[in-house]
Amino acid sequence: MSEGGFIRRVRRTRSRAARKRVNYTEVSDTEDPALKEEKDDAQVEVPAKSESDDEYREDEKVDIKDEAEDPEIIDLSDDEESDKLNDDDDDEPLNNKRKRTTRKKTTTVTKKKKRSNKPKVSYYERNTLKLYENHPELKQVFPDLKNSSPYVAIRAPQPEGMSIKLLPFQLEGLHWLIQQEEGIFKGGVLADEMGMGKTIQTIALLMNDLTKRPSLVVAPTVALMQWKNEINQHTDGKLKVYMFHGTSKNIDIKTLSEYDVVLTTYAVLESVFRKQNYGFKRKHGVVKELSVLHNIEFYRVILDEAHNIKDRQSNTARAVNNLKTQKRWCLTGTPLQNRIGEMYSLIRFLNIEPFSKYFCTKCDCNSKEWHFSDNMHCDSCNHVLMQHTNFFNHFMLKNIQKFGVEGPGLESFQNIQTLLKNIMLRRTKVERADDLGLPPRIVTVRRDFFNEEEKDLYRSLYSDSQRKYNSYVEEGVVLNNYANIFSLITRMRQLADHPDLVLKRFHDQANVTGVIVCQLCDDVAEEPIASKCHHKFCRMCIKEYIESFMENNDSKLTCPVCHIGLSIDLSQPSLEIDLDSFKKQSIVSRLNMKGTWQSSTKIEALVEELYKLRSPVRTIKSIVFSQFTSMLDLVEWRLKRAGFQTVKLQGSMSPTQRDETIKYFMNNIECEVFLVSLKAGGVALNLCEASQVFILDPWWNPSVEWQSGDRVHRIGQFRPVKITRFCIEDSIESRIIELQEKKANMIHATINQDEAAIGRLTPADLQFLFNN
Numbered sequence: 001m002s003e004g005g006f007i008r009r010v011r012r013t014r015s016r017a018a019r020k021r022v023n024y025t026e027v028s029d030t031e032d033p034a035l036k037e038e039k040d041d042a043q044v045e046v047p048a049k050s051e052s053d054d055e056y057r058e059d060e061k062v063d064i065k066d067e068a069e070d071p072e073i074i075d076l077s078d079d080e081e082s083d084k085l086n087d088d089d090d091d092e093p094l095n096n097k098r099k100r101t102t103r104k105k106t107t108t109v110t111k112k113k114k115r116s117n118k119p120k121v122s123y124y125e126r127n128t129l130k131l132y133e134n135h136p137e138l139k140q141v142f143p144d145l146k147n148s149s150p151y152v153a154i155r156a157p158q159p160e161g162m163s164i165k166l167l168p169f170q171l172e173g174l175h176w177l178i179q180q181e182e183g184i185f186k187g188g189v190l191a192d193e194m195g196m197g198k199t200i201q202t203i204a205l206l207m208n209d210l211t212k213r214p215s216l217v218v219a220p221t222v223a224l225m226q227w228k229n230e231i232n233q234h235t236d237g238k239l240k241v242y243m244f245h246g247t248s249k250n251i252d253i254k255t256l257s258e259y260d261v262v263l264t265t266y267a268v269l270e271s272v273f274r275k276q277n278y279g280f281k282r283k284h285g286v287v288k289e290l291s292v293l294h295n296i297e298f299y300r301v302i303l304d305e306a307h308n309i310k311d312r313q314s315n316t317a318r319a320v321n322n323l324k325t326q327k328r329w330c331l332t333g334t335p336l337q338n339r340i341g342e343m344y345s346l347i348r349f350l351n352i353e354p355f356s357k358y359f360c361t362k363c364d365c366n367s368k369e370w371h372f373s374d375n376m377h378c379d380s381c382n383h384v385l386m387q388h389t390n391f392f393n394h395f396m397l398k399n400i401q402k403f404g405v406e407g408p409g410l411e412s413f414q415n416i417q418t419l420l421k422n423i424m425l426r427r428t429k430v431e432r433a434d435d436l437g438l439p440p441r442i443v444t445v446r447r448d449f450f451n452e453e454e455k456d457l458y459r460s461l462y463s464d465s466q467r468k469y470n471s472y473v474e475e476g477v478v479l480n481n482y483a484n485i486f487s488l489i490t491r492m493r494q495l496a497d498h499p500d501l502v503l504k505r506f507h508d509q510a511n512v513t514g515v516i517v518c519q520l521c522d523d524v525a526e527e528p529i530a531s532k533c534h535h536k537f538c539r540m541c542i543k544e545y546i547e548s549f550m551e552n553n554d555s556k557l558t559c560p561v562c563h564i565g566l567s568i569d570l571s572q573p574s575l576e577i578d579l580d581s582f583k584k585q586s587i588v589s590r591l592n593m594k595g596t597w598q599s600s601t602k603i604e605a606l607v608e609e610l611y612k613l614r615s616p617v618r619t620i621k622s623i624v625f626s627q628f629t630s631m632l633d634l635v636e637w638r639l640k641r642a643g644f645q646t647v648k649l650q651g652s653m654s655p656t657q658r659d660e661t662i663k664y665f666m667n668n669i670e671c672e673v674f675l676v677s678l679k680a681g682g683v684a685l686n687l688c689e690a691s692q693v694f695i696l697d698p699w700w701n702p703s704v705e706w707q708s709g710d711r712v713h714r715i716g717q718f719r720p721v722k723i724t725r726f727c728i729e730d731s732i733e734s735r736i737i738e739l740q741e742k743k744a745n746m747i748h749a750t751i752n753q754d755e756a757a758i759g760r761l762t763p764a765d766l767q768f769l770f771n772n
């Protein structure tokens, strides 16, 4: 029982059944970083498990309470003494025992005094020593990485057969990609800022040696056709491409292996993996179906917008981790330093050792997987769970979470930098401005005031919301009522767009047929997904709800509808929707738009801006972004009335429909306005034909808006780009913009700011929004 003087905590004896019932909630040093993240984000769903499936059992949700918080645990700070106390002879007369106990206490005090002279060794340091003792090879991991040759920018030759001329920094990128594949990491992360040509550089890699094939590209649905088009346009038909999507999934392994590039989406990959491992229901029972993609030996797998797998316990992450491939690539425009916890999932996919491994601090046992079938003991060495540590968590994550970039946190931060220098390449538009030759980008805020009628409505909504918020503050239950507060904010944002978004929303879902209504925005749901408690939301609404929540020990994120702990897999495929009903239930179909309908201040402000752009000699194209589907419907109706030709991108569209819509906008000179639902994905769109961007509803996380601007401010853009953000000055929007500016400053000021924290609403932020 003794552990050489380490502080040890002893559990009271409990029955086996009682032990099983314990509901652990916090994770200590041995914690899987992904589990920690799960706790932070409350967004991970444990998938359906099959008894026989090791992979799933490995990932079983095991929450372990920080021992100090477990009321059933007594902390005896001196092991030897406590052991002796416990070993007392029960036959000894009670008086003697008391005497001995008292005497021992005195000894303890003296001993403690003696010990205090020794330098204090932290729990973390002790664990590090134990790790090094049992796994001496770990000592060299960071020194070796530090000594590796630094990155030198060398240009690769332009690949033969590529019709597009690569820019100087892209040729440097290509050289790096080739070197990484040949080196020990066999891949890495290309993290150039958005719109700098990650796709083109990757295609150049595919073209560099045509014998190295097949490659699989996994991308968000919205980017799939873009990959296909870019490959077709720039490679002169030298690459044979197969779109593994929709009905074209019926193909055998041999035929598919003959293609150079296979393109698929995260949703499809997740679905075929699930069908292979867990099957799907048919009349006569559960049927399993072999996944072609998981049975091909790919040469390389490329994850576009790789942050899609940031939640490593999601089914999507499992699906990519189970692909067979020699080389692995992640493409992302999001700097990884800002999302330390999320980086772990990418490291697991990249298969970089020893970072994703678990090590026992008691013996030489180590494993890539988490094997604790009984939730207590390691399947291979039998030491308890607490004696196992994940390398990444221990050396890179834990201390940063605890101390920030100071003290022990600084060392961990440097460890991260060292690893990233070896596996990641990131260039920014500012750094390579000369190569890119991009025109300027001007951002302005257009501020308007409500008309009298809107003001009355808004005031009544606001005072009602403020009253509710204040009562939560008074009762000290702000965070426990976060779902309600989030809804209040959403309603105020909607009213600032157009009162009908609030007045004509679906109050009673039971009476809505054929469509799924999001239970956060009360609108027809786009890309709907369901929580474990069967409530349905737009993927983006629930994501924002989760990301903006500031968890603490007293409050956990709950389902906005039934208020039980929220459990939802954000990367699950969207629920099927009936497109006809989707249209039938749109706000325009529900309203009487003819005689009596009134526009709103914001819609009229947009119309005014668009009129200003009209010119008899040329068409200036614009993109209009909104988070609310109904707002885009109203804008579409109003703009058509004003004589503007528009197209609309919605989350419900298939990749082909999206592609056709984008092409129509790009190639049709009369088409002036592209209405884009932010829920349909502001990412991966390439809309250089437009030079004007209008953002209808502000959001407090500035990176959402930056992404929207990046759709037009990218290579291929020759006109100055103007981004106009609308703000109704006497509404919550002006506060949101202020908050956003504050958060943007935070991002710029700190290299290690956790970006997830930027999206969160602190109690002070909430106070600010409710103007108290």
Ligand SMILES: Nc1ncnc2c1ncn2[C@@H]1O[C@H](COP(=O)(O)OP(=O)(O)OP(=O)(O)O)[C@@H](O)[C@H]1O
Pocket: 164, 165, 166, 167, 170, 192, 193, 194, 195, 196, 197, 198, 199, 200, 201, 230, 332, 333, 683, 684, 685, 686, 710, 714, 715, 716
């Ligand atoms: N060397 C080049 N010459 C001309 N056009 C280029 C060049 N490189 C890239 N482009 C064009 O620039 C646009 C942006 O490139 P790409 O889509 O590869 O960027 P990205 O970094 O993948 O963007 P995102 O992160 O937003 O997906 C594309 O239309 C692409 O065709």
